[in-house]
Amino acid sequence: MLPANFTPAYLRQLELLKIRSRRAFLGSRQGGHVSPKRGHGIEFADYRKYELGDNPRHIDWGVYARSDRVYVKRFQEEQDLSVLVLLDDSASMDTPSGSGKWQRAKDIALSFAYIALMQQDRVCVSIPSSGDQPFSSGPRAIHRIAETLESATVGAQYDFLSSAQRAISRVGFPGVAIFISDLLMPLENTIAILDAMRARNLDITVVQLLGPEDREISEGAMVAVDSETGEQLEIVVDQRLREEYRALMDSFNARLVDYFHSHSIAYVLCDARQPLTEFVVENLIRTGLVV
């Protein structure tokens, strides 16, 4: 059963979309993405000298008439695409509890899965703390993925980095990887996860999901408790500190973006309060992640 906000109208909009990869990947079967493999297809690739055994139907008789040489036309094959959606299920994704960040992350992951499945692609929504998830194909698989996401909860204090690396290591085919996270972890951890994806020759897109509580800090005294490590920090926030925190957050994100640009990683920032339809249908198209 799909979530209630996956209305028929929203699903119809998703069916019109297609996940775009910036590179061509070999697929396992016929699909909707241009493959590096030459063969039967619609899109012309190049010419090759006729060799014994080639099908005479592929001979370009026009070239033969002009040059008196026998060439055959070659076409790019269209194959399916492997899509890995890696969902950050660390405790920070559901902090503060009930903020809607975690639910929004699951909705975005499900939206990607639906787009991919409707385009005959293979998709795997990986939630590290929920165990291994297989690649699925065919529209019917969306219900199983939806159930998995519905029952998924954020992990308590656990090592997300290792779990994520382990999940990435199980990817057998190159393809597209979408990493949905608030990225509120040490930068080296983010880089380690992305490096693991790059090592698998994946075309990476990072969706950073931040809630208003992540971007702003309220004034007053408090004992801040880290949702993942339990570390406590007594702090008295005033106006000046709020501005400093904002600057720190901008600087932190700027460093991330620099890294993404330098490693050809697509990046989308999502506000947890932004309506799902607006984010998926408008923002993702604008950024070119889906077409």
Place this chain on the structure above:
Amino acid sequence: MLQWGFLYPVMLGAIPLALAGLVYAYLRRGSAPRRIVSSVLLLKLLPRQPKYRRTFKPPTRFYFELLLLLLLGFGAAGLYFRGTAQRVVVVLDSSLSTAARFGDTTVHAELRERAAQYLSALSSFSEVAVLQPGDSALGAFVSPTEAQALVASSTVRYVEDRLAQLVTQAFSAPAVNVVAVFSDIEAPSTMPANLRWQTLSLASQGLRRDNITISDVSLQPPSPLAKGHTAQLRVRSFAEQAAEVRIVSEVVRSIKEVWRPVPLRNFDIELKQGEERIVPIELPEASAGIAYHFRIEPVLSDGTRGDVLPLDDSAWVTAQSTGTRVAVVSPRSLAELGLEKLTLFDFESTSIEELKKPRGAGGHEFGLAIVDRTPLDFIPTIPTLLSLSSMPELTLGESPQQGSISAWSEGHDVLSYLQFGALGSIQILRITSPLWMEPIVETTTGAVVVAGSKDNSRYVGLGLDIFPFRGSRDPFSSVLLLNSLKWLARTTLTQGYRVLKTPMLLTGPLHRVEVGNGEVQEPVVGEPFALPTRPGPFIVYPEEGDRNATLLAVNFFSPGESDLLTATGIVLPTVEERAEQMPSVSGIAGWLALIVFFALILDVVRYLIPARPRAGSVGA
């Protein structure tokens, strides 16, 4: 006297140390609210914050833990309370005599006051039971404070004191140390050591003790040979002087009137010191009622109005019905027939059709029938008096005939006390009766009264008109009617009025009981219903609604309680000597340990369940 202390006072020294530790911990911790944030990654990069708070403003939890610490300290130091415990039975005399006027108040109110003072002086470890005259059993032992409430709610009861019996009952309770008696009766000359006796009598205070009482009452219904009702009031003086007593009589004619009796007649009598007199009261003939009320208003020879005990100046008499419902089929009303004056039966006007129905389920519930000037085409299945009426097998002559009594059956119950010799020529309708009926009075022209039995029911046929019932103004008809009813009902009908005495138990079907002033008591179903605690009238409703309501009135006559002059000597039985008090130590360390244990659990639970973060508060 309550004492307290510590078994290990040295342990108290640990409290200040622990207190200092707690304060230090809160100073370190600060009192800022805990908020769970996504990550403190960026917060740590902010400029350093002071760890110590400038002002010490601990949260609520600090005070909770402080209390915990103190309890723990007291528990460890072995806090205890020491006192003496007694098991006391307070015998509070609430008999009628304690209602005597005692200055502006009553003896009973003063006794209550003294009992309350006694109870307030008892140790809180003590257990007290309160016993009063009229109690069926000793109540539960409660704390002195609760016992004070019981004493405060006590009221005078219409019972005799019987203090010797109460004291014996009190000492028979298990482990009783002391029995304390508060009474208007002088203490016995010899008493057990653990019996406390406080007397508060009018004599001991030198107060006036003159009392005049109604010690009995009776009422005879109007007989055919006597005019109206005759009451006999027994008035007795327990005064030290002569008195002029006004006797007031009132009548209640219907249940609706019960709370507003109608005055009948008042008259005065002279009563000498200590005299007892039976006062006959001839009540007016037209004053037939369902209840009579008599009261006395004494004026003593020294001019004092009223006596010291007004509660025994009243008496009630109520009509006693046989309970038999009599169906009356007549073109005349009950009033025209004069039957309303007869309280022995419950007369009801009804129809031939109703009478024709069989008795019992689905039919009527009448026990007797009077058929007056109405021909019947059936023989009633219940005993019936046929006055100028016919039924199958019993016919009446068509036209009245003049005749003199010529013969009668000597000794027949229907003819008891009738003087036929004085009767001259009368007008009759001749009766032709069946074989199972016997002509018991005959005139020269035929039978005028017949009587007989059929199928276990008795029947009387009259060829002359005996209605309306006019009592002594028409002796022949009245006696003939009463004799006939008596013979038909197979009853003696000798007791027309009754004098009920308290306490009384009402049993049988009871729905509610109205006791005056709009107060209604609803008895527990299946339980005997003891009523009343005070004399006077009350209405018993056996079922929902007002049907079959019965008026009862109760009296309390007790010369012992009314006599405030004579000191009653009490002889107490020998009782076992017992220790008057026992030391009692209450160590509360165990309780403290229990409280601390639960408080610790609460504290841990509160610590383990983190507070819900406030939305929009902070992030990292």
